[in-house]
Amino acid sequence: MKKLSAFPLVLTLVVAGMAVAIIWGPEKQWAAPPPPPASLINGAGATFPYPIYSKWFDEYHKLHPDIQINYQSIGSGGGIRQVIAGTVDFGASDGPMTDEQLQDYKGKYGHDILHFPTVLGADVPTYNIPGFRGELKFTPEALAGIFLGKITKWNDPDIARANPGVNLTGDDIVVVHRSDGSGTTYVWVDYLSKVSEEWKTKVGKGTSVNWPVGLGGKGNEGVAGLVKQTPNSIGYVELIYAIQNNMPYGQVRNSSGSFVKADLLSVTAAAAGAAKEMPDDFRVSITNAPGKNAYPIASFTWLLVPSTIQDGAKRKVITDFLHWMLNDGQKLAEPLAYARLPKEVVAKEMKAISGIK
Amino acid sequence: MASTTVVVEGAPRPGRARAFLLRLRSGDEVAHLITLVFASAIFLITVLLVFELYRNSALAREKFGWNFLVTRTWDPVFEDFGALPFVFGTVVTSAVGLLIAIPLGVGAAIFLAEMAPARISDALAFLIELLAAVPSVIYGLLAIFTLVPLLRTVVQPFLKKTLGFLPLFQGPNYGVGLLAAGIILAIMIVPFIVSISREVLMAVPVEQREAALALGATRWESTWKVVVPYARAGILGSIFLAMARALGETMAVTMVIGNDPKITSSLFAPGYSIAAVIANEFTEATSDLYIHALIELGLVLFILTIILNGLARLLILATQRKGTAHP
Amino acid sequence: MNYRTVWRKSVNAVMFSLTGLCTLLTVCILFFILGYLVWHGGRAINWDFFTKLPKPVGETGGGMANAIVGSAKLLLLATLTGVPVGFMGGVYLAEFGGKTFSFLVRYMTDLLNGVPSIVMGIFAYTMVVLPMKHFSTLAGGLALGVMMIPIAVRSTEEFLRTVPVTLREGALALGASKWKAIATVVIPAAFRGILTGIVLDLARVAGETAPLLFTAFNNRFWSPGWDQPTASLPVMIFTYAIAPYEDWHRQAWAAGLVLLGLVLLTNITARVVLARKLSSVAG
Numbered sequence: 028m029k030k031l032s033a034f035p036l037v038l039t040l041v042v043a044g045m046a047v048a049i050i051w052g053p054e055k056q057w058a059a060p061p062p063p064p065a066s067l068i069n070g071a072g073a074t075f076p077y078p079i080y081s082k083w084f085d086e087y088h089k090l091h092p093d094i095q096i097n098y099q100s101i102g103s104g105g106g107i108r109q110v111i112a113g114t115v116d117f118g119a120s121d122g123p124m125t126d127e128q129l130q131d132y133k134g135k136y137g138h139d140i141l142h143f144p145t146v147l148g149a150d151v152p153t154y155n156i157p158g159f160r161g162e163l164k165f166t167p168e169a170l171a172g173i174f175l176g177k178i179t180k181w182n183d184p185d186i187a188r189a190n191p192g193v194n195l196t197g198d199d200i201v202v203v204h205r206s207d208g209s210g211t212t213y214v215w216v217d218y219l220s221k222v223s224e225e226w227k228t229k230v231g232k233g234t235s236v237n238w239p240v241g242l243g244g245k246g247n248e249g250v251a252g253l254v255k256q257t258p259n260s261i262g263y264v265e266l267i268y269a270i271q272n273n274m275p276y277g278q279v280r281n282s283s284g285s286f287v288k289a290d291l292l293s294v295t296a297a298a299a300g301a302a303k304e305m306p307d308d309f310r311v312s313i314t315n316a317p318g319k320n321a322y323p324i325a326s327f328t329w330l331l332v333p334s335t336i337q338d339g340a341k342r343k344v345i346t347d348f349l350h351w352m353l354n355d356g357q358k359l360a361e362p363l364a365y366a367r368l369p370k371e372v373v374a375k376e377m378k379a380i381s382g383i384k
Numbered sequence: 385m386a387s388t389t390v391v392v393e394g395a396p397r398p399g400r401a402r403a404f405l406l407r408l409r410s411g412d413e414v415a416h417l418i419t420l421v422f423a424s425a426i427f428l429i430t431v432l433l434v435f436e437l438y439r440n441s442a443l444a445r446e447k448f449g450w451n452f453l454v455t456r457t458w459d460p461v462f463e464d465f466g467a468l469p470f471v472f473g474t475v476v477t478s479a480v481g482l483l484i485a486i487p488l489g490v491g492a493a494i495f496l497a498e499m500a501p502a503r504i505s506d507a508l509a510f511l512i513e514l515l516a517a518v519p520s521v522i523y524g525l526l527a528i529f530t531l532v533p534l535l536r537t538v539v540q541p542f543l544k545k546t547l548g549f550l551p552l553f554q555g556p557n558y559g560v561g562l563l564a565a566g567i568i569l570a571i572m573i574v575p576f577i578v579s580i581s582r583e584v585l586m587a588v589p590v591e592q593r594e595a596a597l598a599l600g601a602t603r604w605e606s607t608w609k610v611v612v613p614y615a616r617a618g619i620l621g622s623i624f625l626a627m628a629r630a631l632g633e634t635m636a637v638t639m640v641i642g643n644d645p646k647i648t649s650s651l652f653a654p655g656y657s658i659a660a661v662i663a664n665e666f667t668e669a670t671s672d673l674y675i676h677a678l679i680e681l682g683l684v685l686f687i688l689t690i691i692l693n694g695l696a697r698l699l700i701l702a703t704q705r706k707g708t709a710h711p
Numbered sequence: 712m713n714y715r716t717v718w719r720k721s722v723n724a725v726m727f728s729l730t731g732l733c734t735l736l737t738v739c740i741l742f743f744i745l746g747y748l749v750w751h752g753g754r755a756i757n758w759d760f761f762t763k764l765p766k767p768v769g770e771t772g773g774g775m776a777n778a779i780v781g782s783a784k785l786l787l788l789a790t791l792t793g794v795p796v797g798f799m800g801g802v803y804l805a806e807f808g809g810k811t812f813s814f815l816v817r818y819m820t821d822l823l824n825g826v827p828s829i830v831m832g833i834f835a836y837t838m839v840v841l842p843m844k845h846f847s848t849l850a851g852g853l854a855l856g857v858m859m860i861p862i863a864v865r866s867t868e869e870f871l872r873t874v875p876v877t878l879r880e881g882a883l884a885l886g887a888s889k890w891k892a893i894a895t896v897v898i899p900a901a902f903r904g905i906l907t908g909i910v911l912d913l914a915r916v917a918g919e920t921a922p923l924l925f926t927a928f929n930n931r932f933w934s935p936g937w938d939q940p941t942a943s944l945p946v947m948i949f950t951y952a953i954a955p956y957e958d959w960h961r962q963a964w965a966a967g968l969v970l971l972g973l974v975l976l977t978n979i980t981a982r983v984v985l986a987r988k989l990s991s992v993a994g
Contacts, residue, residue, distance in 0.1 A: 067939055081767040095932045104668030113844045199556040206643035208668030237459035242654045243643025245664055248954035255955045271769045272955045415890035416807045422799030423816045430819040433834050440837055491733030499727050515741050517978045519918020521945045522967050525952045574737055604723040632827030634921040659829045667925050682830045693825040
């Protein structure tokens, strides 16, 4: 009974070792000393711009080692929800908040929540057709039909008509959509609602919809992952996800009748009209934009920032970051296939930053 | 020796409060009190949990009432929420899991309890119990990269060819779906069935077996017709426990079920379970009603698990009463 | 020997072979899991994995140093909150309990045990995250701690009950008060069993992902203190596994290997110790 049993001793030493390591270890040895509390900012939201945001926050941290902006991509719906719940310092969404949600926020906190466009991006129809890595041309009717579940096979005439010379098999189309609340979804269904009356009445638009068919993936990452792994599938993702993962994506016919592929030029062209007439709250939809070279499924994406930030240090970090983002940050956008903001929009935003008190 | 209050002859009897304080000086009462406080904390935490679930699903409960349980739509745009697709998905995947796990598990338990020599039985049981320790997310990780491609390229086409006349095995072949979720659940719950059933079987009095053998039965007949029925309640209890575990499984299921809230007749189709939809949509439910609907789903799941766990306990208790030792 | 006997004997052989097959299949699954993880995880593990932070999306390289530390912090907090409550509760049930209240507490413990892990996450979200206005290590640790309570209670109670009555009575006969007898004789006698029960509990909770999804959330950086979101191994595995990036898959395998390795190692050690302990008590 008095003999010291080895096991509890070993266990205590292990636990003590762990505790020591945690309290004194990595944060002191492997990284800079922990920054003072005010320079820890948490944000969450859209997966659409996640690649550029994670690049920005990483670069910004290198420039200012005492500032950590932790951004989690949980979907635009999540960004809106968590910013309303107050659990994050800022949100991000590619579906602008509705009037109702804005009222909700104002009612809860007494001040507004502001939208700040950051970059322009595009939803592309990406697919995985065994043996075919070319570019398919999609008409609005084809896309609506596929996602409504009415066009079920790859060799459907609605698809074949726009792609003469391409012989696809009669395999079933596997539709992939988002399972979470998504701004990427919002952009996609906003476009479908504009080009298909049936879609508008049957499904409607929102960050989460009642999909008629398809598998659900979590985040842009999840949809890209599913499409990549599932033969004969089609899904919608932000352009950079298709590029980074070497996945083929199609052209879409725009309102002027030309088939356009998503790239920096076509996305910038889509924003041209909106740039001149940007509303003060920056909430605008540029899907199915006019213009010969405009890509029809493009969108701004926004950071959602409260107009009043009590914590002075946090306010400074956020406003400083916004300044940096609108100038130096924009240079990092194009290598990741996001289009820069038009200069009229940048100018307007710089003024709006002073609205954060 | 319990300490008592000291009463001096002739002195007035201490008032009740003073008596209590006097008793407190003794370590026993203090110890009793401290442990009582912690035990009450457990009580309170559980009550609080149930209360919070109930309170935070109020909007949904008021709006939909009992219809919630039978509505098929899950439409965040038009704010129409119903639990049926998720209950369906949860029940179907658990059923598929059990259909696979029960024969596998009971079979293995019989082998380990009746056939295998003691040391091998112990060693193998130990290994199988380790399976129960594997975290759910690791099962999910493996399922995505091994089970799903296997189903899509080999198993499901095979089932379609041979049993395709059944609506269960028709429809497009994604790989992910109800079948994939069912199979991964089966793997996850088998260790529970094996370990509990094995113990219950081993505890059947040896006289029962010997009596059967003395009457001329083969080993198998003695096992199947005498031992197993004797342990029936305990085995059933283990199945209920496994079922309860399967219902609440979140991660592995979310990763392979396909995330589509539809009710279909095909196992190849994607589905959705209660735990999976909460995991996917909770942080982003954009309206209060949406969140309340999700929490109401959580409440439904919780109640289902309580009922099943309760049944399991009763059954295992019944085995205890009967004389076979407890698991 | 008539046909009926032949039939019965062959049924005997066939059925037992089938059950043997079932056992083989089940055990093979374990080896498959281990083998696959060791193969894929082993190739992916490098020094970077343990020391570097994650890189921006789409870039290869980086590691999960913050997730490893995050998991350790979460488990430390879980132990500090769940174990005392569970242990004391178990002591109450085994040593002091009144009839009806004990029944209630046991029933509640069973209920708590049956709570699906995702529902525990909801509970921690409404109770800790919303009032704090922050995702935090604290919320995640508390969620895990509450999950540890039921098994800690059951473990403690069961092992306390296995202490022979003679030991207790001996202590009381020597003049110890009840609580002294419990603290100095009964608990130490059951200590090994209780400890292994708790260690097994911890190993189980180490792999839990669902309760962390909306409590500890996730973090690309270090998470100092307890009131910030933190990365954790299980959540990283989940995030990386469902994504399309090959490099993320590679890291998910490495993380899976590390997590499974720790969990299994803990389980094996604890069970071996328990087996030895039980045999020493019985002997």
